[in-house]
Amino acid sequence: ASARNGDMRREEREEEEEMGEEVLYVKVMTDEQMEILRRQIAVYATICEQLVEMHKTVSAQQDSLSGMWFGSLYCDPLLTSSSHKIAARQRWTPSPMQLQILENIFVEGNGTPSKEKIKEITTELTKHGHISETNVYNWLQNRRARSKRKQTSAAASNTESEAGIEIELPNDKKARPDAAFSHEKQPQRVDDPSFQDTEMNSLVHSLYPETTKLRAHM
Amino acid sequence: ASARNGDMRREEREEEEEMGEEVLYVKVMTDEQMEILRRQIAVYATICEQLVEMHKTVSAQQDSLSGMWFGSLYCDPLLTSSSHKIAARQRWTPSPMQLQILENIFVEGNGTPSKEKIKEITTELTKHGHISETNVYNWLQNRRARSKRKQTSAAASNTESEAGIEIELPNDKKARPDAAFSHEKQPQRVDDPSFQDTEMNSLVHSLYPETTKLRAHM
DNA sequence: CCTGTATGAATGAAAG
DNA sequence: CTTTCATTCATACAGG
DSSP states (O other): OOOOOHHHHHHHHHHHHSOSSOOOOOOOBOHHHHHHHHHHHHHHHHHHHHHHHHHHHHHHHOHHHHHHHHHHTTTSTTTTTOTTOOOOOSSOOOOHHHHHHHHHHHHHTOOOOOHHHHHHHHHHHHTTSOOOHHHHHHHHHHHHHHHHHHHHHHHHHTTTOOSOOOOOOOOOOOOOOSSOOOOOSSOOOTTOGGGSOHHHHHHHHHHOTTOGGGTOOO | OOOOOHHHHHHHHHHHHHHOSSOOOOBOOOHHHHHHHHHHHHHHHHHHHHHHHHHHHHHHHOHHHHHHHHHHSOOOOSTTTTTOOOOOOOOOOOOHHHHHHHHHHHHHTOSOOOHHHHHHHHHHHHTTSOOOHHHHHHHHHHHHHHHHHHHHHHHHHHHHHHHOOOOOOTTOOOOOSSOOOOOOOOOOOOOOTTSSSHHHHHHHHHHOTTOGGGGTTO
């Protein structure tokens, strides 16, 4: 029972849903939307901070428990809430945390995924969830491949732009990003780390001091 | 396989400028930037969730504190912002015409859809509607996979009739280097194009039940 | 409105 | 490394 009437239908639907004047489907954010996003992120940040504060307060009175929490949060965060969680997915799924770290590693661009390194990374990531060296290896491999593919297709259709999409990754000593949103029409380098949000990193860091790697750019 | 069409976006944007009445300079995010943002939000979400869990645990023992807490945190950041939805990531829908053509191509069964071929097909299909190479690629891939699955399940039911055991739980484990035990619950990826609903709202809502308004405009 | 289903897309893993 | 496969995720629709 599938009505394949294509775009027309969808367009109508969307329009009726909300935006009246913006009929076009562009993957573009207006200033306003940017603002919304920024605010939403700010909300997260705020909530997290306050939760952390709260935790501190509470744990000050229950220190026996607090140690346990911080120690086990990432490895086994939800045991308490849902014991009916059986699940057991067959294929590994990186936790957001792991993803973030992997992404950073990728961006840092050591093009050399040495065995040694892999092992090291794996060890680090184990703190944030179940993972194996194979996972790390595969992830990096896939990431590389897909990034490359993207670049290729992008370059293909973007011939006239001499913009020198020097799409080779890493080593960007770009200024530290504060606010992070680019105003340029030209898309930035694909994996521009400058886009990453410092605020969050520091938040995460304050939560999980052992994850210094998150910010490690040197 | 995963490459999203980053360049396509740009083209669309220019289109917009052309036909646009006002110049409307918008800030553009590349897909990659969007993705990074999504992930960062996902990290926030995860942290928040876990903190919430923690809070529940704690407040179960100290309900006097928890009440105070819920009352004071929220500062109404999102209520005002509403109204504009970020253009959703839309998923391509083949027009009937395109579908027909694709079907034919599939039936012709050249099992190897070379890149060359894909490009060609895409060009052809563009005449019948908006489409990209990735779309074609995905479509064929999905078509193949699902066709195959159908056969498999058909065969399975066949076997079942003779064996009498129809337990076909997809529980079979592929050879995995690491023995799998139950994963931690992996919160789903926040992959919401609008950046505005589901995950975050429900998270916030769970934090601040009284702010139901948050969801009002969805 | 909410729930179920078809299907475009993303992605971990493996083959080539 | 590149390409392909298998599985999962998320969304567009249809039906209650």
